[in-house]
Structures are given as structure tokens and as C-alpha cells.
Amino acid sequence: MYDEILLTTDGTECSVQAAKHGLAFAEAFDATVRIITVINVQAAGGLFDAGGVTADYVESLESRGQKMIDEIADLAAPTTTVRTEVLKGIPSDSILEYAEDGSFDLVVLGTHGRTGVRRVLTGSVAEHVIRHADIPTLTVRERDERVEPSFERILVPTDGSEYAQQAVEHGLSVAEAFDATVHALYVVDTGIIAPRLEDHIPETVRAALETEGKTAIEAVESQARRTSVETVTSLTEGVPEREILAYADEHDIDLIAMGSHGRTGLDRFLLGSTTERVLRGAPSPVLSVRKPVTGE
Numbered sequence: 160m161y162d163e164i165l166l167t168t169d170g171t172e173c174s175v176q177a178a179k180h181g182l183a184f185a186e187a188f189d190a191t192v193r194i195i196t197v198i199n200v201q202a203a204g205g206l207f208d209a210g211g212v213t214a215d216y217v218e219s220l221e222s223r224g225q226k227m228i229d230e231i232a233d234l235a236a237p238t239t240t241v242r243t244e245v246l247k248g249i250p251s252d253s254i255l256e257y258a259e260d261g262s263f264d265l266v267v268l269g270t271h272g273r274t275g276v277r278r279v280l281t282g283s284v285a286e287h288v289i290r291h292a293d294i295p296t297l298t299v300r301e302r303d304e305r306v307e308p309s310f311e312r313i314l315v316p317t318d319g320s321e322y323a324q325q326a327v328e329h330g331l332s333v334a335e336a337f338d339a340t341v342h343a344l345y346v347v348d349t350g351i352i353a354p355r356l357e358d359h360i361p362e363t364v365r366a367a368l369e370t371e372g373k374t375a376i377e378a379v380e381s382q383a384r385r386t387s388v389e390t391v392t393s394l395t396e397g398v399p400e401r402e403i404l405a406y407a408d409e410h411d412i413d414l415i416a417m418g419s420h421g422r423t424g425l426d427r428f429l430l431g432s433t434t435e436r437v438l439r440g441a442p443s444p445v446l447s448v449r450k451p452v453t454g455e
Contacts, residue, residue, distance in 0.1 A: 160332040161188040165263045167254055168196050170227035174269035177299035178231045180444055181267030182239065183308040184297070187336040190264070191240045194231050195257060196224040197250040221245050251287040258292055267297045270438070286435055289419065289447050295329060299444045310337040314412040316344045316403050319375030322418035326448040327379055330416035333446070334388045339413070341388055343379035344406055345372035347396040369394065400436040408442055416446040 166181045168174040178194070185192045198220045200212060224245040232241045246253045258266050270285045289296050315330035317323040327343075334341045347368045376392040383390045395402050407415055419434040438445045 160329065161185070161190045161264045163261065163263045163265075164190045164192050165254075165258055165261070165266045166192055166194045166231060167266070167268050168194060168227050168231050169269075170196070170223075170230070171269065173299070175231065175234075177267050177269035177297070177444075179234060180297060180299050180308045181265070182231075182235050183310070184265065184267075184333075184336075185239050186236045187333075189238075192235060192242070193261070193263070194228045194241060194243045195246055195254070196227050197246045197248060197253045198224050199250060200247050201249075217247075221247075251284045254284070254288050255291055258288075258294060263294055265295050265297055266292055268299070270298050270300045286438070289435070289438065289449065292449065295446060295448045297444060297446050298438055300438075300441065309413045310334075310339050312342060312410060312412050312414075313339050314342045314344060314403070314407050314410070314415045315379060316346065316399070316415070316417050317375045317379055318345065319371060319378060320418070323375070324378075324418075326416045326418040326446070327382065329446060329448050330414075331379075331383055331386060331388050333414065333416065334383075335386050339388070341379070341383060341390045342406070342410060342412065343376040343390055343392045344403065345375050345394045346399045346402045347372055347394065348399050400433050400440070403437050404440050404442075412443050414444050414446060415441055416448065419447050419449040 161184055164181055164185050166178045168178055182192065184190065198217075200217055200220070225243070228243045228245065232243060235241050246257060248256075254266070254268075266288065268285045268288060285296075285298055289298065310333060313330050313334050315327050317327055330341055333339065347365070372394045376394060380390050380392060393406065395406070403415065403417075406412070415437060417434055417437065434445075434447055438447065
């Protein structure tokens, strides 16, 4: 599933931690790794620097960037093929352009980076990449305190849609590679259906939603049975992102794999905004799988 993985770094501990996760994926899937950093020369020169930056200064920035990359490359397994490159430009745009120009199957990002000249990856940059990249993104928050990556329990929220199905396939593939257990979760989002009715949802509506939820998680179970992946299923009710985060925390989830778009209308569940809110609050890395939207 992952043959070419793109790692991004700015030298911060957060991006190093993200790179470790990406390298673990590379080793598990026997993937080739490309490591990049982005030097924002315009920002380095300063908004009011009429003289701009000198060639020597740009060279020093590139040298520092290469050092950051080399430190990540040194963490790779001996069997992993690694290539590196220092880019110049606006980080979010450069990462997107680079990812889409290549044959990458996964982009790995830290969600926070330095401020000032050496800044490359911030939460806003990561979210921008997630919104627009047509390939999956693996995002690691700086609050992730694990010394080494661990993928024993993978949470896959689902609403049964084709968008969620994309994430299910990725979640099961990762689980199989790491011999992990998949937790399939469906959240009955009654609030979006009848926000003014509070808890007084007609039983016929509630029953229909629960039936749909059971169908969605049974589909995950059925797909998992075709592999060696063990599954745990759960159906709950509430605000989707809150329930996803609460489940992840309660069950010590190591990775959340979810689609970044879902169906529209009354049965909508997995929205881009929902995924972003999960990303901001998740105690574990998030694998976001975005299905391209026609006409986008």
C-alpha cells in the first residue's frame, strides 16, 4: 500500500517524532523514503529587509536544512532506501507541490514547528496540506510523548460511506503490517439530525441510525476477516469528534485512521472539519485519507 513515503522535517522534536513514525511505516511496508525540509527564504529575509538575503546566508540556511534531513536519515533502518532534498519556498505550498509531483503514497507531518526563520511545519501548515493533498497524510502532534512508535491498537471511525471506506482499507493494511487490532467505531450523530429535539429523538429514527451503524461496523469486520486482523467494534452516540477522542483516550489507541470527507445530508458523519478537530485533539497520530472531490 505504501511504496513511496514523503517525510517532512524542520528539525524540531515534533517533526523528528513524526519522522520516526514514517520510518516505521517504511520498514513495515518496505517503502522508499524521501526526506525534505523547506527553507522559506522570503521569511528569512524579514518583511522589511530592503536588501534581501545574501547568497551566503541562503547557503547557510540550506546547509542547516541538509543537516536536519541527515539527522532523520540516520534514524532509518539499514534496509530502507532514503533520498533527501532541501526545498525553497512557502512550506505548505512547497510540500503540496512536491507531494503531487511525485509518486508518493503517504506524507508524514509534525503538527507544530519552530517560529521564526527555521519554522517549517506548524499546525496550520499541516492542516493546509491535509485539506488539499490527494494522498493520505500521517500527522503526529507534539504532545505525543512515546519514545518509539507503537501501532498495536488502531481506531477506524466509520459511517459506511465510500470516504470512510478509503480509511478502513488503510487502517486494515496498517494493522496487518504491524499485527495490530482494529477498533471500528460508529457514532450516531443525532444532534445533526434534530438539534432542537435534544434527547427526544423518535425511536424509529434512532433505530434506523443504529441499524446503519451496525451495518457499517459489520462491513469493517467482514473485510477484516479476509485478513489476519483482529477487530473490536463499538457503536455509540454523541458528537463525533468528542466520541472519537474519548474512545481513543480510553482504549489507549496508537493510531486513528479516518476519512476527511463523508456523505452530505442527514446521514453525514465524517466531515473535513471533524477530521481536523480530531487531529488537533488526538492523543495519538492521525492517518487522514482524503478522497478527491470532483471539480475541486
